[in-house]
Amino acid sequence: xxxxxxxxxxxxxxxxxxxxxxxxxxxxxxxxxxxxxxxxxxxxxxxxxxxxxxxxxxxxxxxxxxxxxxxxxxxxxxxxxxxxxxxxxxxxxxxxxxxxxxxxxxxxxxxxxxxxxxxxxxxxxxxxxxxxxxxxxxxxxxxxxxxxxxxxxxxxxxxxxxxxxxxxxxxxxxxxxxxxxxxxxxxxxxxxxxxxxxxxxxxxxxxxxxxxxxxxxxxxxxxxxxxxxxxxxxxxxxxxxxxxxxxxxxxxxxxxxxxxxxxxxxxxxxxxxxxxxxxxxxxxxxxxxxxxxxxxxxxxxxxxxxxxxxxxxxxxxxxxxxxxxxxxxxxxxxxxxxxxxxxxxxxxxxxxxxxxxxxxxxxxxxxxxxxxxxxxxxxxxxxxxxxxxxxxxxxxxxxxxxxxxxxxxxxxxxxxxx
Numbered sequence: 001x002x003x004x005x006x007x008x009x010x011x012x013x014x015x016x017x018x019x020x021x022x023x024x025x026x027x028x029x030x031x032x033x034x035x036x037x038x039x040x041x042x043x044x045x046x047x048x049x050x051x052x053x054x055x056x057x058x059x060x061x062x063x064x065x066x067x068x069x070x071x072x073x074x075x076x077x078x079x080x081x082x083x084x085x086x087x088x089x090x091x092x093x094x095x096x097x098x099x100x101x102x103x104x105x106x107x108x109x110x111x112x113x114x115x116x117x118x119x120x121x122x123x124x125x126x127x128x129x130x131x132x133x134x135x136x137x138x139x140x141x142x143x144x145x146x147x148x149x150x151x152x153x154x155x156x157x158x159x160x161x162x163x164x165x166x167x168x169x170x171x172x173x174x175x176x177x178x179x180x181x182x183x184x185x186x187x188x189x190x191x192x193x194x195x196x197x198x199x200x201x202x203x204x205x206x207x208x209x210x211x212x213x214x215x216x217x218x219x220x221x222x223x224x225x226x227x228x229x230x231x232x233x234x235x236x237x238x239x240x241x242x243x244x245x246x247x248x249x250x251x252x253x254x255x256x257x258x259x260x261x262x263x264x265x266x267x268x269x270x271x272x273x274x275x276x277x278x279x280x281x282x283x284x285x286x287x288x289x290x291x292x293x294x295x296x297x298x299x300x301x302x303x304x305x306x307x308x309x310x311x312x313x314x315x316x317x318x319x320x321x322x323x324x325x326x327x328x329x330x331x332x333x334x335x336x337x338x339x340x341x342x343x344x345x346x347x348x349x350x351x352x353x354x355x356x357x358x359x360x361x362x363x364x365x366x367x368x369x370x371x372x373x374x375x376x377x378x379x380x381x382x383x384x385x386x387x388x389x390x391x392x393x394x395x396x397x398x399x400x401x402x403x404x405x406x407x408x409x410x411x412x413x414x415x416x417x418x
Contacts, residue, residue, distance in 0.1 A: 049277060049280075049281070049401060049404070051397065052277070052280075053273045053274065053276070053277040053397065053400045053401065053404060054273075054395070054397040054400060056083065056269070056272070056273035056276055056277075057265055057269040057270060057272075057273045057331065057395050057400070059079055060076055060079070060256065060264070060265075060269040060272065060273070061263045061264070061265045061269055061393060063075050063076050063079075063263075064263060065258050065259070065260055065261055065262055065263055065264065066256060066257050066258045066263075066264055067257065067258065067259070067260050067300075068100065068233055068235050068257045068297050068298045068300065068301055068304070069100055069233025069234060069235065073235075073236060073257065073297060074236070076256055077093065077236045077238050077256075077295070077297075080238045080256065080272070080276070080295050081093070081238060083276055084238070084240035084276065084279065084293070087276075087279055087280045087283045088242070088283045088284075089240040089241060089242060089279065089283070089293070090240070090241065090242070090243050091238060091239065091240045092239045093236050093237070093238060093239075094236070094237040094239055094308065094309065094312070095234055095235065095236055095237075096234070096235050096237070096298070096304065096305070096308035096312075097232055097233065097234050097235070098232070098233065098235065098298060098301065098302075098304045098308075099230035099231065099232055099233075100230060100231055100232070100233040100301055101119075101121045101122055101123075101228060101229075101230055101301060102228065102229050102230065102231055103118060103119040103227070103228050104227045104228065104229060105227050106118065106119040106201055106225055106226045106227050106228065107201075107225050108153075108179065108201060108203075108222050108223065108224050108225065109222060109223040109225070110132070110211070110220055110221075110222045110223075111220075115203065115207050115211070116207075117179070117187075117201040117202055117203045117204075117207070118187055118188055118189060118190075118201070118202045118203075119199075119200070119201060119202075119226045119227065119228040120163055120167075120180070120188075120190045120191065120192050120200045120201070120202050121189075121190065121191035121192060121259070121300065121301060121302075122191055122192035122193060122194070122195070122196070122301075122302060123167075123192060123196065123199055123200040123201075123226055123228055124196070124197065124198070124199055124226075124228075125199060125226050125227060125228045125229065126177060126198070126199030126224065126226050127223070127224070127225050127226075127227075128153070128176055128177060128199075128223070128224050129221065129222070129223050129224075130151060130152050130153045130176055130177065130221065130222065130224070131151070131152040131153070131219065131220070131221055131222075132152065132153050132155055132179075132211075132215050132220045132221065132222045133147055133148070133149045133152040133153070133154055133155070133175075133215070134147070134154075134155050134156075134212050134215045134216050135147055135149065135154050135155065135156040135170075137156075137157070138156065138157055138158070138159045138160045138161055138166070139154075139156035139157075139161065139165075139166035139169055139170065139180075140161060140165075140169065141169050141172070141173075143156070143169075144169050144170065144172075144173040144175075145173070149170065149173050149174060149175040150173070150174030150175070151174065151175075151176060152175055152176065153175065153176060153177040153178065153179060153222060153224050154170045154173070154175040154177070154178050154179070155178075155179040155180075155181065155208070155211065155212055155215065156170075156178070156179070156180060156181070157180075157181050157183060157208075157212070158180050158181060158182050158183045158188065158202075159183050162193070162363070163180060163190050163191070163192050163193075163200070163202075164192045164193050164194040164196060166178065166180060167192060167196040167198065167200050168194075168196060170198060171196060171197050171198045175198060176198060177198050177199050177200070177201070177224045177226070178198055178199075178200045178201070179200075179201050179202075179203060179208070179211075179224070180200065180201070180202045180203070181202075181203050181204075181205060181207075181208030181209060181211070181212060182202065182203065182204050182205040182208065183205060184204075184205050184385055184389070185204060185205045185206040186204055186205070186206075186389050186390070186391070187202070187203075187204045187261075187389070188202035188203070188204070188388065189259040189260055189261050189262055189388040189389065190202055190259075190388055191259070191300055191301070191302065193302055193303075193363070199224060199226035200226070201224060201226050235257075235297035235298040235304055235305050235308070236297050237294060237295065237296055237297055237305045237308065237309055238256075238294065238295040239292060239293075239294050239309075240279060240292070240293045240294070241291065241292045241293065242283075242288050242289055245288075245289055245290075245291075245292070247317065247320050248290055248291050248292040248320075248321065249290040249291070249320065249321065249322045249323075249414075249415050250290060250291050250292075250321065250322055250323050250324070250325065250411060250414060250415055251291070251292045251293075251294060251321060251323075251324045251325070251369070252275045252278055252279070252291060252292075252293050252294070252324075252325045252327070252407070252411065253275060253293070253294040253295070253296055253306070253324065253325070253326055253327070253365055253366075254268055254271030254272045254274065254275050254295065254296065254326060254327040254328060254365070255268050255271070255272070255295070255296040255297070255298075255299030255300070255305065255306075255328065255364070255365055256268065256269070256272040256295040256296070256297065257296075257297050257298060257299055257300050257301075257305075258300060258392075259300045259388050261389075261390050262388055262389055262390055262392045263390070263392060263393055264392055265331065265392050265393050265394055265395050266329050266330075266331045266332045266384065266386065266387070266392055266394075266395050267328070267329050267387060267388065267392055268299070268327075268328050268329060269331075269395070270327070270329060270330045270331030270332075270395045270400060271326075271327030271328045271329065271330050271379070272295050272327075273400060274327045274330055274379075274400055274403050274404050274407065275293050275294075275295065275327055276293070277400070277404045278293070278404055278407050278408055278411065279291075279293045281404070281408055282408070282411070285412075287411065287412050287415050287416075290415045291411070291415070294309065296309070296365050299364065299365055303364070303365055303367060303368050305365065306365035306366075306367075306368035306369065307368045309368070310368050310369055310371075310372045310374075318369075318372050318373070318374055319373075321369075321374050321375070322375065322414055322415065322417070323341075323344055323374070323375050323376065323377055323414050324366055324369040324370075324374050324375070324376045324377070325366075325376075325377045325378075325379070325407065325410070325411065326340075326364055326365050326366035326369075326376065326377070326378050326379065327379045327403065327407070328363075328364040328365070328378070328379070328380055329380055329381055329382070329383075329384075329387070330379050330380065330381050330399065330400065330403045331381070331395025331396055331399055331400055332381060332384045332386075332394075332395060332396065332399070333381035333382050333384055333399075334381075334399070335356055335381065335382070336354070336355045336356070336379065336380075336381055336399075336402065336403060336406065337355065337356045337357070337358055337379075337380050337381065337382060338352075338355050338356070338357050338358075338377060338378065338379055338380075339357065339358045339359060339377075339378040339380065340366060340370075340375070340376040340377040340378045341370070341375040341376050341377070342359070343375065344375050344376070344377045344414070345357040345358075345359075345377070347410075347413070347414070347417075348377065348410055351409060351410055351413060352406050352409070352410065355406065363378075364378060364380075366378045377410070379403055379406075379407065381399065
């Protein structure tokens with residue numbers, strides 16, 4: 001009996017040691033499994049959010065070109081209002097009017113043959129006969145200095161600098177008109193965005209490149225016909241915020257209109273959908289009580305929606321803003337770029353070293369806020385071949401999600417910064 005008890009004791013001691021040794025391993029394994037489950041769960045959530053944001057882009061694209069002042073914009077705005085309300089926000093529609101540019105059929109004629117083109121949005125109309133002069137490169141000041149365009153219609157290739165800069169350089173050099181040739185075979189649906197004193201016509205690469213080659217060999221005279229007018233249209237800004245939030249610290253926005261003929265997936269259903277995605281993610285957090293979310297109309301006609309908003313806001317409202325964050329063309333191109341006020345771009349670079357910063361205070365709706373002294377931040381992935389064309393139909397869901405996640409982190413940090 002004594003021998004049995006001694007053996008039993010030894011067995012119990014051995015078993016107890018084995019259990020004690022195994023416990024930490026079991027706990028580590030359990031923690032590891034839990035961490036794996038959390039990671040997998042977060043991956044599922046991220047995928048769902050990415051798919052939802054992509055679905056918002058597709059919904060907007062399916063309406064067709066979202067041209068300010070058309071019935072399509074009523075459908076697009078109704079969709080956004082519904083989605084913001086589902087996320088728990090109250091919404092309001094800010095209407096505004098402005099004279100809208102309309103191309104009634106523009107072209108040029110050379111040797112009796114008519115070449116159809118597109119009047120750039122914002123151009124002055126004009127009919128004139130003049131020599132055609134090819135300008136080298138892309139129409140910088142130095143390029144115009146290399147040729148004599150005084151009293152002539154200049155023709156130049158698209159790319160690298162804005163349409164308005166090309167047109168201003170042409171006018172300063174004495175040209176009486178400007179033709180811009182697309183760097184793709186398709187037509188150009190573009191906007192000057194600034195007042196320019198000469199008529200500007202855009203040609204497809206298919207039509208324009210042979211003309212450039214020809215005029216470089218033999219002198220040509222052309223008849224330029226830029227047949228454009230303005231009509232008054234009503235735009236619709238969609239403003240969303242939580243009930244009772246009247247003095248936000250931050251505004252997130254992006255325009256939801258597109259140019260005629262383009263369904264505007266990247267420009268700018270992508271930015272519109274990212275703002276909505278950020279709003280959904282923040283809806284149950286304290287940060288949402290510091291934010292407004294806005295889908296601007298009329299951007300493609302010259303930032304009319306954002307300009308109407310800042311002009312309608314009182315100075316106390318604007319001075320209380322820590323930042324206006326704008327999203328435009330964020331669904332194509334791997335490299336995310338952030339421009340705007342230097343203090344904010346430095347802040348962004350520190351929090352998200354993978355982004356590139358650039359000094360942009362114009363070109364999209366943040367410019368209207370910058371002009372009122374509001375610090376701004378501009379999310380942008382750069383130009384791409386389908387910009388302002390009927391082929392702007394696709395975005396990358398991964399890029400939408402990346403933009404959303406970086407924006408979420410930055411917005412929280414900006415709102416909570418002293």
